Amino acid sequence: MEYNFDEISEVDLAYKLLTEAGKDNPVYFKTLIRTIIKLKNKTVQNEAAAISEIYTMINMDSRFQHMGDGLWGLTDWTPPETKRSSRSRSTTAKASS
DSSP: OOOOGGGSOHHHHHHHHHHHHOTTOOEEHHHHHHHHHHHTTOOOSOHHHHHHHHHHHHHHOTTEEEEETTEEEEGGGSOOOOOHHHHHHHHHHHHHO
16 A cells, blocks of 8 residues: 655654554564654654654654553553552452461
């Protein structure tokens, strides 16, 4: 599928790239961001500043999940946390035993 990368934001492009990578393939943040810069033909004076800017946008977007060791994936890839009520019930049951 062809995309006009000029019409898509860096964050939406990151989401698209991670979606295409699949849940078993989190991507190292610098690789992800450098791919975004390349696809958007973005002129970069200072690569570190460009990486920092895009990294901040990704970090603030709830669709993305830091997977550890600089790897990023999508929040959709991880199961929701166990509800606290089930944990508190097991703790209560242990305390009353």
